[in-house]
Amino acid sequence: MQRIRIGMVGGGQGSFIGGVHRIAARLDDLFELKAGVLSSDAGRNRASAAEIGIAPERAYDTVAAMLAGERGRSDAIEAVVVCTPNHLHHTAAKACLEAGLHVICDKPVTSTLEDALDLKAAVARSGRVFVLTHNYTGYPMVRQMREMVAAGAIGALRLVQSEYAQDWLTEAQETKGAKGAEWRTDPARSGAGGSIGDIGTHAYNLAAFVTGREPARLLADLTSFVPGRRLDDNAAILLRYADGAKGMIWASQVAVGNENHNTLRVYGSKGGLEWEQENPNVLGFTPYGEPRRILTRAGPAATPGNLWGSRIPSGHPEGFLEAFANIYRAAAAAIRGEADAPAYPTIADGLRGLAFIDACVRSNREGNVWVDLDAG
Amino acid sequence: MQRIRIGMVGGGQGSFIGGVHRIAARLDDLFELKAGVLSSDAGRNRASAAEIGIAPERAYDTVAAMLAGERGRSDAIEAVVVCTPNHLHHTAAKACLEAGLHVICDKPVTSTLEDALDLKAAVARSGRVFVLTHNYTGYPMVRQMREMVAAGAIGALRLVQSEYAQDWLTEAQETKGAKGAEWRTDPARSGAGGSIGDIGTHAYNLAAFVTGREPARLLADLTSFVPGRRLDDNAAILLRYADGAKGMIWASQVAVGNENHNTLRVYGSKGGLEWEQENPNVLGFTPYGEPRRILTRAGPAATPGNLWGSRIPSGHPEGFLEAFANIYRAAAAAIRGEADAPAYPTIADGLRGLAFIDACVRSNREGNVWVDLDAG
Amino acid sequence: MQRIRIGMVGGGQGSFIGGVHRIAARLDDLFELKAGVLSSDAGRNRASAAEIGIAPERAYDTVAAMLAGERGRSDAIEAVVVCTPNHLHHTAAKACLEAGLHVICDKPVTSTLEDALDLKAAVARSGRVFVLTHNYTGYPMVRQMREMVAAGAIGALRLVQSEYAQDWLTEAQETKGAKGAEWRTDPARSGAGGSIGDIGTHAYNLAAFVTGREPARLLADLTSFVPGRRLDDNAAILLRYADGAKGMIWASQVAVGNENHNTLRVYGSKGGLEWEQENPNVLGFTPYGEPRRILTRAGPAATPGNLWGSRIPSGHPEGFLEAFANIYRAAAAAIRGEADAPAYPTIADGLRGLAFIDACVRSNREGNVWVDLDAG
Amino acid sequence: MQRIRIGMVGGGQGSFIGGVHRIAARLDDLFELKAGVLSSDAGRNRASAAEIGIAPERAYDTVAAMLAGERGRSDAIEAVVVCTPNHLHHTAAKACLEAGLHVICDKPVTSTLEDALDLKAAVARSGRVFVLTHNYTGYPMVRQMREMVAAGAIGALRLVQSEYAQDWLTEAQETKGAKGAEWRTDPARSGAGGSIGDIGTHAYNLAAFVTGREPARLLADLTSFVPGRRLDDNAAILLRYADGAKGMIWASQVAVGNENHNTLRVYGSKGGLEWEQENPNVLGFTPYGEPRRILTRAGPAATPGNLWGSRIPSGHPEGFLEAFANIYRAAAAAIRGEADAPAYPTIADGLRGLAFIDACVRSNREGNVWVDLDAG
Missing domain, CATH: 3.30.360.10 (Dihydrodipicolinate Reductase; domain 2)
Incomplete structure (x- = not known):
């Protein structure tokens, strides 16, 4: 099965949760990370991209640049992972939804209730999948x-x-x-x-x-x-x-x-x-x-x-990363429109x-x- | 050292907590149970007394009878354990204090705040030791x-x-x-x-x-x-x-x-x-x-x-009864007026x-x- | 029910296990300790007896003296607890059995297999109850x-x-x-x-x-x-x-x-x-x-x-002493010849x-x- | 950093451990699976390869075919994972070592001591890295x-x-x-x-x-x-x-x-x-x-x-797969010749x-x- 191509917003060097998202996305081989705006600091963005294997030309300075740069590529990203500090979730996620991308977003969804309501409307308009990584449910x-x-x-x-x-x-x-x-x-x-x-x-x-x-x-x-x-x-x-x-x-x-x-x-x-x-x-x-x-x-x-x-069989402990990856598994099923996609x-x-x-x-x-x- | 002679109010057959008090009193050999009003039911009172080795003539029908009966005996009880249902604590404990007995009382101390305030005054007047068996502190x-x-x-x-x-x-x-x-x-x-x-x-x-x-x-x-x-x-x-x-x-x-x-x-x-x-x-x-x-x-x-x-040494579990007995140990120290009696x-x-x-x-x-x- | 009167051999001041045996014997009110040879050191023997409430005249210097001293008393001991160091179990227990006493003995039963075989024969001859305190079975x-x-x-x-x-x-x-x-x-x-x-x-x-x-x-x-x-x-x-x-x-x-x-x-x-x-x-x-x-x-x-x-009810932990006391409960049932005495x-x-x-x-x-x- | 390209021998559909190896290889993004002999059954081999994203032409029928097929490719595999039943480890691992590949092998290393000694010599001759996945050490x-x-x-x-x-x-x-x-x-x-x-x-x-x-x-x-x-x-x-x-x-x-x-x-x-x-x-x-x-x-x-x-931080449980992946991390470091490669x-x-x-x-x-x- 084809992996779902994703971009990442936030999660550059020094971010704990960025690494967690990447492992979770990779664990079951359902996603591949192809682009990103990993940091608002241009230098850190580039260094982070190099470190995790994103091609230099797909390490974008802004979300807008990423959306523009990916548009029209045959291997364009299909979904985006948002794992910035909370107050930046709203604009990033909304822009991506409006560009037709599915969104996997860290929690809390936004930093204000107003933003969340606005984003809810954006999700509804987009028809895209929006997954919030309340990972413990995994x-x-x-x-x-x-x-x-x-x-x-x-x-x-x-x-x-x-x-x-x-x-x-x-x-x-x-x-x-x-x-x-x-x-x-x-x-x-x-x-x-x-x-x-x-x-x-x-x-x-x-x-x-x-x-x-x-x-x-x-x-x-x-x-x-x-x-x-x-x-x-x-x-x-x-x-x-x-x-x-x-x-x-x-x-x-x-x-x-x-x-x-x-x-x-x-x-x-x-x-x-x-x-x-x-x-x-x-x-x-x-x-x-x-x-x-x-x-x-x-x-x-x-x-x-x-x-x-x-x-894996019982007695062989699975942990936090596997649970997090289960959210990604559910996200993949939803993005693919599988009939029996698990709850997320x-x-x-x-x-x-x-x-x-x-x-x-x-x-x-x-x-x-x-x-x-x-x-x- | 002489054991402290006690009477028991409540705690007859069918009472879980009565048995607990007796074991706790006995565990460290600091008390001996000599009299009681173990039940308001006369038959159960006598049967309970017989079962636990209280002499028939010291199985009294009422607290008043016990106080009267014990008065003047050379081996009269020195303290009383009150473990009736909550609403009966007040009158029993108060009467015993006024008769000069120390009181070990189950919790909650009374069934109303008013009763508790009244009992507090009775304790103060009596100069006697009043121990409430919040056993978990033991x-x-x-x-x-x-x-x-x-x-x-x-x-x-x-x-x-x-x-x-x-x-x-x-x-x-x-x-x-x-x-x-x-x-x-x-x-x-x-x-x-x-x-x-x-x-x-x-x-x-x-x-x-x-x-x-x-x-x-x-x-x-x-x-x-x-x-x-x-x-x-x-x-x-x-x-x-x-x-x-x-x-x-x-x-x-x-x-x-x-x-x-x-x-x-x-x-x-x-x-x-x-x-x-x-x-x-x-x-x-x-x-x-x-x-x-x-x-x-x-x-x-x-x-x-x-x-x-x-x-006993570490690794040899002590439990609920030992903790309860520790309250009795502290009570004994207080009744004997020991200088360094532990908190109770x-x-x-x-x-x-x-x-x-x-x-x-x-x-x-x-x-x-x-x-x-x-x-x- | 009448308590079973016991004497204790060993278990004087400084002995951990002596205190354990006494608590275990007392916990369920089935025994009373009336005599003892608590130490081979005469001074410690007397001091130990005084501390635990054995009458001075019943704090004997030797097992033989205890057996002689108790003989003929209306309140003579009926059983003996042996909790000396291992090598002294054999002679003490044997002498007591031969004097018609039941024996509760700490483990290991003797220090040699030969002694144990000899003691086994003595038990058989005596018709008395012999309980070994493998307490964990309690x-x-x-x-x-x-x-x-x-x-x-x-x-x-x-x-x-x-x-x-x-x-x-x-x-x-x-x-x-x-x-x-x-x-x-x-x-x-x-x-x-x-x-x-x-x-x-x-x-x-x-x-x-x-x-x-x-x-x-x-x-x-x-x-x-x-x-x-x-x-x-x-x-x-x-x-x-x-x-x-x-x-x-x-x-x-x-x-x-x-x-x-x-x-x-x-x-x-x-x-x-x-x-x-x-x-x-x-x-x-x-x-x-x-x-x-x-x-x-x-x-x-x-x-x-x-x-x-x-x-006591579940959730209220019982521990080592209660388990030890269960061996004493079983011993009491056996000494009294109860039909359904539990295993010991x-x-x-x-x-x-x-x-x-x-x-x-x-x-x-x-x-x-x-x-x-x-x-x- | 470039991922290490690997082939897999064994581990096709129905194998628990094959899936574990693949997750472990993927978790830290240090390897990519490019070829395989996933099953001795040709049909299962192809189906397994398709399922896990190995190109059809690199799903080989035998180890020999894989070694031949990979030779000369610019993206040829550099290492091989052996996770067949035990008795097949020896010949597969030896052949791969002789072809210049590093080997990651499941345990026990072979099914006989003789085979293991022979394989040891092969490792020595090859100068290649040989990692045995005693995963609990991870x-x-x-x-x-x-x-x-x-x-x-x-x-x-x-x-x-x-x-x-x-x-x-x-x-x-x-x-x-x-x-x-x-x-x-x-x-x-x-x-x-x-x-x-x-x-x-x-x-x-x-x-x-x-x-x-x-x-x-x-x-x-x-x-x-x-x-x-x-x-x-x-x-x-x-x-x-x-x-x-x-x-x-x-x-x-x-x-x-x-x-x-x-x-x-x-x-x-x-x-x-x-x-x-x-x-x-x-x-x-x-x-x-x-x-x-x-x-x-x-x-x-x-x-x-x-x-x-x-x-990830303490309190966020890592488990069996992460430990297994740590062996792969150590393997990657060794294959790359890093000076401070951890023990494996x-x-x-x-x-x-x-x-x-x-x-x-x-x-x-x-x-x-x-x-x-x-x-x-």
């Missing part, structure tokens, strides 16, 4: 969790406990030259959310993906523990769903000892499911009144989504993520009150 | 955690994440003849709190014991997921401390797969500590920027409280627990708003 | 494991993997004044086995208890890693059973990082069971081709032996333990060859 | 373990405990149409070792890689538990090193509940290190007398090899693996006696 056991909830394995959903804790912002890294810390704590580049944007949106999206529903309202308490920090580095959030289910989200970047502790537990009238990202190949499942089962990736009792997301996060999820950030900020500003979550 | 690693926080091991406290999840009330056990479920879900016998009283107070108290401080305000969202249930079976609570620290408590009795998942994680500017009750002999400690250490009961780097609370939960903690329940109920009733925690 | 999940194997849950037994690793003899503690290290590494007091006697016999006995069978042959490689040590501090042992099953035992007291890592895994044609002592309230069970189940103490799917061995380790197990040590030493001496295990 | 924490042992972190090595347990051959899969089970249990295709060849060599090699030394002698007990099976499905092995260290290896393919339980624990005079493949991003390290540290991939205290082997398993390791299998079989045949390990 884990096989997360797919199994979603399928089990949908199939009634835990009965009627009651509780959603979602946590995402890290510790890398325990001190003021943003004042010590750490680029990733700089833009993530800068409202101009990150938007209104700090930890809620960077990781809270993952916790929120993961819960939505697994439970198949969005909360109707939330109440948030945001904190900046590190002196001088301009965005939240910790968030405590209560959720309410229309059907009576409730939830809690805890997101923190100052919880010392947590490297990337992203865990989701859901409980219903008949069972419970518990998963944590740092040991992602297992899923705890307890039917009420029975012993807990340890379900495994590609193991006994695997659901279709678990098997779909697995490349879309512009709608992006909008909901922004609505989530917006709601958290509003709730917090107004004294930690309930606010509606309305994703337009 | 775990050696909890003692170590408290000492490490006090010694600055995690720097300035920022976050308190306290969870206590069970699943035994997932269905309406109270309608199926389960005595423990009946009174725990009955406001007349349990007070205004369901899960917040039964286990939330433990989660609250444990956090206070470890951090050495009480929150100033809280915001609570209480739920009764099981149709027909009259008290909460799930609680999500946000905490704020006067010094800027924040916290979350999750208490649930409908989280399927959680047998007795009581976990406390605290994070500060320089480190983090994580403990869970179901595997209580270890404590995770991460100094910021260093690898996590697994501290063990009586192991390397044990603090005085860890060693105090340990009977007191009437003040009982009052704070009631204030906690009261604040949760108020916050919830008023729409999940911040309310002050004022323990009078 | 764990509820070990009881469940035994019952599941017997019931065919894992099909035909194939493999036994038993490990007991510690690290407290990593350095030459015996030269640094550690009493417990001194006698355990002294052939005159411990017998021919070092780690194989102290902990290897536990690993061996636990496997036998759970599988319900003894190996026919073994091959052992013993090592003393610490320079100057006179007994083994590490043992690698291969097992063969008459029915074709095989096994491995690893016992070590120099495996740094292992506090008391005692784990047993058994595999059959249809399933596997895995248990570890440091987290003893859970048992992994995998039926072939199905997800692993996590069975818990007193939890769903608990077998009768699990429930028998449990005092006997003189036969003691003999098999000595035969195990003897076989290990022979196999090792002869160049790590297969030797028959013959317990006479 | 895990970052394994690299850290090796570096820590070399640096003296555990003092003088005493004990090596290596386990590799699976359960997929618990029943006679080889009679039920499972291709992988068929050739792995067929002496003609697998060589003299069953479980010892398939996974025992991994356990052996991993221990050698981490400790930096080979045992001098071993004693093995091999079993075929499944009726009718012609090769061992379980192995218990004792090791002795020249310097006095000792070890145990347990390899099993009938241990129900073990998916791919590959664990290595090493203990020395000053510390211990413990790692397990199913949770590969952590490494337990205990300096004697101190609390255990949990070292993490790319985390605090990471050694150069840990960092070298890591692509070589023909010498292959030979030692065969010597290990050979020694196991001899020891077992002769009644489980000590035999020398001599890798010629």
Whole structure:
């Protein structure tokens, strides 16, 4: 099968997430990277392109230049990966969509809700595929969790406990030259959310993906523990769903000892499911009144989504990159218009993520009150 | 050394907690059980006494009868253990204090804040020792955690994440003849709190014991997921401390797969500590920027409280009963007036627990708003 | 019910295991300690007796004096606990049996196989109960494991993997004044086995208890890693059973990082069971081709032996002392002649333990060859 | 940098390991697959080539045809990946080496020791790079373990405990149409070792890689538990090193509940290190007398090899494929002649693996006696 040709916006030297996208695109041999605007700094752009094997003439200075340069080539890119800082997603993605390209975009989708709404309209007009890389939804056991909830394995959903804790912002890294810390704590580049944007949106999206529903309202308490920090580095959030289910989200970047502790537990009238990202190949499942089962990736009792997301036999751990690559696999299927393309996060999820950030900020500003979550 | 002679109020046949108190009292050979009012049912009272070796003439029908009967005996009881349903604690404990007995009382201390305030005054008048069996504070690693926080091991406290999840009330056990479920879900016998009283107070108290401080305000969202249930079976609570620290408590009795998942994680500017009750002999400690250490009961780097609370070498698990017995050890030291008696939960903690329940109920009733925690 | 009156031989001040026996005897209120020969040092004997509440006149200087002194008392001891260093078990236990007392004896039963055979005959002549405190057989999940194997849950037994690793003899503690290290590494007091006697016999006995069978042959490689040590501090042992099953035992007291890592895994044609002592309230069970189940103490799917061995609900950890006390519960039932007394380790197990040590030493001496295990 | 062009021998449709090699080769964009003899079945060969994007004219019927066809092409392959059943490794690898190609070969290197010795000579004559994919040596924490042992972190090595347990051959899969089970249990295709060849060599090699030394002698007990099976499905092995260290290896393919339980624990005079493949991003390290540290991939205290082997930040799990790809990274560095190419398993390791299998079989045949390990 032909590989899908892609260009990349952002992700040059020094970017962690750029490398992740490239590995994810390459892992299953479904994409080939042919062009890019890897950095707004021309020198770094060229150096980055050379390093990763993009031909010099296809290392463009701007998105506009890339769209112009690719137009008419027989091997022109068909899709673009956007992994710049958040505030640049909107214009890049929109321009690419309007040029007829499919878009794979990092999260959060934009830095403001307005931009996200605008982008949603652009997606709709374009008829193109828009994939948001909420990569944690790519884990096989997360797919199994979603399928089990949908199939009634835990009965009627009651509780959603979602946590995402890290510790890398325990001190003021943003004042010590750490680029990733700089833009993530800068409202101009990150938007209104700090930890809620960077990781809270993952916790929120993961819960939505697994439970198949969005909360109707939330109440948030945001904190900046590190002196001088301009965005939240910790968030405590209560959720309410229309059907009576409730939830809690805890997101923190100052919880010392947590490297990337992203865990989701859901409980219903008949069972419970518990998963944590740092040991992602297992899923705890307890039917009420029975012993807990340890379900495994590609193991006994695997659901279709678990098997779909697995490349190798059980007991051989797959990880973060494989889960990320699963989003790319789903993207490839969607771009090719396959009938049974697996679920992936879309512009709608992006909008909901922004609505989530917006709601958290509003709730917090107004004294930690309930606010509606309305994703337009 | 002479054993302290005790009487027991409540805890007859069919009571889980009565047996626990007796084992805890016996484990270190510091107490001997000599009298009791084990049940309000006269037949069960006598049968219970016979079964546990209380002389028939000291199996009294009422607390008043016990106080009268013991008065003047050379081997009269010196202290009393109160482990009735919550609403009976107040009168029993008060009468015993007024008769000059020390009191070891199960939690929550009473079923109303008013009763607790009254009892507090009674304790003060009596000059007697009043010990509240918040037994989780007896775990050696909890003692170590408290000492490490006090010694600055995690720097300035920022976050308190306290969870206590069970699943035994997932269905309406109270309608199926389960005595423990009946009174725990009955406001007349349990007070205004369901899960917040039964286990939330433990989660609250444990956090206070470890951090050495009480929150100033809280915001609570209480739920009764099981149709027909009259008290909460799930609680999500946000905490704020006067010094800027924040916290979350999750208490649930409908989280399927959680047998007795009581976990406390605290994070500060320089480190983090994580403990869970179901595997209580270890404590995770991460100094910021260093690898996590697994501290063990009586192991390397044990603090005085860890060693105090340990009977046997590391690697030989001690559990719930030993932790409970540690409260009894502390009680014995206090009753004997030892100079260096270890910390134990007191009437003040009982009052704070009631204030906690009261604040949760108020916050919830008023729409999940911040309310002050004022323990009078 | 009347408590069984016991005397104690050994276990005075400074003895870890003496305190353990006393707690275990007391935990369920089935025994009372009335007399003792707690130390061969007269002063320490008296001080120890005073400390633990034995009347001065019943703190005897020798076993003979105790037997003479107790004879004819209306409250004479009915049983004796022997917890001296190994080489003193034989004469003490034999004398007590001949005086008509039941015996609860620490392991290994004696320091030589000859002594054990002699003691076996004495038990047979006496008609008294002889209980060997292979305490790990008291764990509820070990009881469940035994019952599941017997019931065919894992099909035909194939493999036994038993490990007991510690690290407290990593350095030459015996030269640094550690009493417990001194006698355990002294052939005159411990017998021919070092780690194989102290902990290897536990690993061996636990496997036998759970599988319900003894190996026919073994091959052992013993090592003393610490320079100057006179007994083994590490043992690698291969097992063969008459029915074709095989096994491995690893016992070590120099495996740094292992506090008391005692784990047993058994595999059959249809399933596997895995248990570890440091987290003893859970048992992994995998039926072939199905997800692993996590069975818990007193939890769903608990077998009768699990429930028998449990005092409190699941999720409330019980530990080493409770397991030890279960051996005392079984002993009490046997002493009282109860019809359905639960299984406990006997003189036969003691003999098999000595035969195990003897076989290990022979196999090792002869160049790590297969030797028959013959317990006479 | 130019990608290294490779051809693949074996690994066509239905091969698990072929897919693994391709992902590993692709992950870091250092190789491109250009040609292949993917199957001895011509139809399957063509179909496999088409599926994975090899041009039809470069899907050759035989190795000889591939070598002939590639000769003289400007884009000829520079290296070959051999991942056929074991007995075909020898001739394919030798032919490729003689044609001047570098070879990346699956393990065990050949099916007989004779073949391995012959291949060793061929490697020496060729001057080409020969990489054996003992992939577990690619895990970052394994690299850290090796570096820590070399640096003296555990003092003088005493004990090596290596386990590799699976359960997929618990029943006679080889009679039920499972291709992988068929050739792995067929002496003609697998060589003299069953479980010892398939996974025992991994356990052996991993221990050698981490400790930096080979045992001098071993004693093995091999079993075929499944009726009718012609090769061992379980192995218990004792090791002795020249310097006095000792070890145990347990390899099993009938241990129900073990998916791919590959664990290595090493203990020395000053510390211990413990790692397990199913949770590969952590490494337990205990300096004697101190609390255990949990070292993490790319985390605090990471050694150069840990960092070298890591692509993404700590807390984001990397797994089996990434470790496998690390062998390919090392291979690329070696093929390019980089001065500081990281360690990788070589023909010498292959030979030692065969010597290990050979020694196991001899020891077992002769009644489980000590035999020398001599890798010629």
